[in-house]
Amino acid sequence: MPSKPAPIKKAAKKEPAKKEEKAPEPAPEVAPAPAEGEAAPAEAAPAEGEAPAAPPAEEPKAPTPPPADAAPTDEAAAPVAADQPATDAALPATEETPAAPAEAPVDAAAPATEETSAATKAPADATTAPATEEAAPAADSEAPADAEAAEAPAPEEPKPPTPPPPPPKEPTSVPLDLFVEDKNDTSVTIIWSQPETVGPSGLDGYTIEVCKDGTEDWKAVNEDLQKSCRYVIKNQTTGDRLKIRVVAVNAGGRSPPVTLPEAVLVKEVADRPKVRLPRFLRQRYVAQVGAKINLTIPFTGKPKPVVTWTKNGQPLDTKRVNIRSTDRDSILFIRASERDDSGVYEMCVKVDDFEDKASLILQIVELPGPPASVKIVDTWGFNVALEWTPPTDNGNTEITGYTIQKADKKTGDWFTVLEHYHRLNATISDLIMGNTYKFRVFSENKCGISNDATVAKEEAKITKTGIEYKPPEYKEHDFTEPPKFTTSLNDRATTVGYSTKLLCSVRGCPKPKVTWMKNQMIIGDDPKFRQICVQGICSLEIRKPGNFDGGVYSCKAKNDHGEATVSCKLEVKQPAVADADKK
Incomplete structure (x- = not known):
């Protein structure tokens, strides 16, 4: 483990104090400073048998920044191990560091030893170690033999290859689509698109140049290159006509300029002109011959737009058409319209270089002429076939139909046979035998x-x-058919003493004979039963039936073509008796 770092500044302060106490005698000869990466001479080592003075144990402190005049050590120097004696062999000697005296007393080695120990406490991973002007390197006699090998300088790094020369720089192509976006009394706003070809050199910006119309004195209006494709040319004189161009600039130089096709007049356009054509004039406007035409078309624009009218691309005939224009609208007036007034009228409003147009189609129509010819093609029975041809004059509009009339030669009165008829031929029917007819046709x-x-x-x-x-x-x-019951008998239930009826319906041709039976026995003329058969509805009324009147009742219908029978069951119940009556 490397030894704990000690502040170098603290060691440097201790050295002058000890030098004042025990200053060594000046050496007769100054030994040269050891070369970088070599060990200090043996004369600078402490006396044999003496151990280097160990610095007092202190708590670790934050490292103090080195003095300004400290020189960094060689990057290839190896850190000093903790179990090796502290030496200054790893620190290169600076030009200002004096060499140790040849025969220094034992006490004189203490400052160097203390300073060396302080240097030994530097962090092991440090790539440089500062050395002060007052610190003198001292050689340690007990340094390992391979110290010189550990302090050998690192080999030099290989140099990077020489880059190829840069390609030649070329300017961009010409900017595109330059036109005026807006203008007023003192400024003109222009916009454009970037060049199609920029090149490897990129695009630094644009230069906007102007000159008055009629001259070629081009001047740039922007001091710095314009980055965006929009620029406002300010501080211009009202009424001047300016020619404007834009140049793209990059490392290769200036591109060819793009110039507005016409000079721009510096004048305010507060509101562009706009024709507000009414909705009913967006389609064909139809009027009859002789009608008064009075059409008002509003518009907007500031300052007051100049209004012009044309008919079919030609100027208007002011003798026929009157135009009255105000600041807000224009009126087209014809006192009495004629068919020649039909055509395409175009209105144009213009403010300086801005304009707007609107067209309306005026169609003057009148009644059509009669069909060119009418003839009778064929006559048969009570029918006549007619044919005719369209009129030569359709009244300046399409024919919508025809009206056909007939007249009896005896009376001479005309009657309409067909109207709003679209074909060019018709057949007239339901004529009266023996009469002679004339026919005529109207157009519509x-x-x-x-x-x-x-x-x-x-x-x-x-x-x-x-x-x-x-x-x-x-x-x-x-119409003959055998009997057939359309409604059959239904089972019934009744109470003793209460009359009831059985109903059914039968049809047949000739009229069938109806017979009622009880339990397959013909009832006959028993007064207890009443038999009625009207319009095929057959009924049997049982008057106040008794306990023995229940059973199966049948109705049989018979004629020459067959017979049919229906049956039902009649149940006769006893009346309910109260409990008091039973007792």
């Missing part, structure tokens, strides 16, 4: 039915033909 669109109609040149005459009526032959239906 959004505005209504055409004022005129096209009349067929031909007339349709429904001729009389001989008709012989032959009544159809009907085969008489056979």
